[in-house]
Amino acid sequence: MSTPERTPASLKYRIGKVKQVPTVVKDDKTGLEYIQVQSRDNENVYGVTKFLNNYREEEKLGQGTFGEVFKGIHLGTNRKVAIKRILVRAEKDLFPITAQREITILKRMNHKNIVKLIEIVHDESPTPKTDGPSPRPVGNYNNSNAANQPKLISGKHFFMILPYMVSDLTGLLHNPRVKFGMGDVKNIMLQLFEGINYIHCSKFLHRDIKTANILIDHKGIVKIADFGLARNYYGSPPNVKFPGGAGSGAKYTSVVVTRWYRAPEIVLGDRYYTTAVDIWGIGCVFAEFFEKKPILQGQTDIDQGHVIFKLMGTPSMDEWGLAYHLPGSELTKTNYKSTLKERFSPALNETGLDLLSKLLALDPYKRLTAMNAKKHDFFFEEPLPSAELTLPNEECHESDIKRYKSELNESMSQKPPSAPTGHSSTDNSIRSVTGTAFPREASIPKVPRLDPVKPAVAVPVSTSRYNASATQPMAKPAISASLLPKGPKGIKNGIPTGPNKLPPNPRDSYGSKYSTESRFGATSRITTESYNAGSRYRGRGWGTSREGTSYSNNYAVPPDRSQSSAPQRSWDSRGNPYPNKYVSQDYNNTKPSGYGQYNHSGDQREYRPDHSESSATANQRNPQPTEDNSKATHPNNKPKDVADYY
């Protein structure tokens, strides 16, 4: 039995300008207070309970941009949890939009490779009195470490309670005692593709794929975490038939993705990006297994473009025509040759290199989709993906990196004399695909050092999260001023704004290759791959011993929000038609989207073009909604969920 109570002022908050007044309900039996949330079909509902006396916080696991993550224990069950603190500042009374977004999206996710949200809890930090004690630290008020805890700004605190994961990929890759075999790498990559495929098919962009956001539980199950930058996208989900992403139907913010994992289209200022931005991030993660540090460490946003082109080569008009018409197109005047092969051939064979080059394809429309990547030959040749991940006996988190570095330095200083030449072991060299051991970080061949260049802007926040020597950005040659974009508008937010003149229509370069018909199958029925296609792996042992071997069980159908008149991109803000490449994205006109369209029977989820998703043609002459104005153009004139604000 529950009795509604008046909402205490402390629980009122705002999202943007909209006041949120949750109904607080008190459970008569337990005495717990929680916020009453209206349930929707197929959706888990989480209440908000008081933190105090329910959870105990232990050590800090990670420091995020908007909060801290602690290891903790649920006192009632002794279950280990991760506690992500969200600070609501009393002065502004604003619940952070990133947290709101993360909560909203996590609630909709239901897949074994996506981290679950257990609940949201709140606490009220005491208002400091001028003569009173300082505000108390989070949760564990009796914690002996309390004195060491950072002092909190007076305000309301909300905490996301997540299942505790023993490791994250950053921690594992930096731990000198952890050695992944190629089978393990394949296992992790396949799980990652499963997770990201689910996110994309649920019509969300993650927008912050990086090793620190890839968690692994005690059973070796990979969980994608941190949905603080995620958002829904417009248009149909990616399909198996063609490479390239989905979601180019609207203009999104360019300030997304940790710089080193940022896709080239974002770096060059394309705001109509797609799910392919997440695939780029996964490509970076894949390569990171072999160097044990982020592979593309740009020191500024512009430098990031140079670093990317130095690895993949400056694209020709044929290779990525749109790059020549993006705000950062000046970068295409560079003349870098791809170094991908020579850099990664010590670790990867031809098939592996092929997968890597397709995940890191500069043109997002040539990049693999997650479901296509899973079918790449790399996963079907020896060594096969390992059936289970063998994890180290220790927990590895990003926060442990400092410790690993000092351990490594210590062991290096006590290192016995090296074996005489001729008898030297090859154990420390990067092994080919058939090898089982990865090198210790110290033994990775060093990329030749070049003259250092002073960063034009501050090093990104993420840099500070790594021990300097672990991720010391590669020294770069000084960037010739002539290579830097210098459009009349200069540089905004570190992204070159490029020339003011309208880009010429690259129809010629794209039209022949990507006709609407051939790319998006205007007349064909698009069949997406079933998650049950995992049987292909299961036959080989992959996934057999995991929880929920029936992949389809993991896919609760999220509510189909795709029936809104999703804005389509056909005309740019200046009222000019976009390159036909983008116009061809209007496959949404003839194709429905969303999970509601899938037939879940058997192994195949079929995409049934029974009705149109949007009235894009009607919108064609109207300025297209952007992340900033999409709310205003929503048919109901109100966002369907918080993510729609962005």
Ligand SMILES: Nc1ncnc2c1ncn2[C@@H]1O[C@H](COP(=O)(O)OP(=O)(O)OP(=O)(O)O)[C@@H](O)[C@H]1O
């Ligand atoms: N459920 C969990 N179990 C164990 N560790 C976790 C969990 N969630 C997060 N962490 C740890 O905390 C770190 C930061 O978490 P997360 O990325 O979710 O926070 P954030 O504030 O959004 O960070 P950022 O600003 O870097 O994106 C992770 O890298 C991981 O080490």
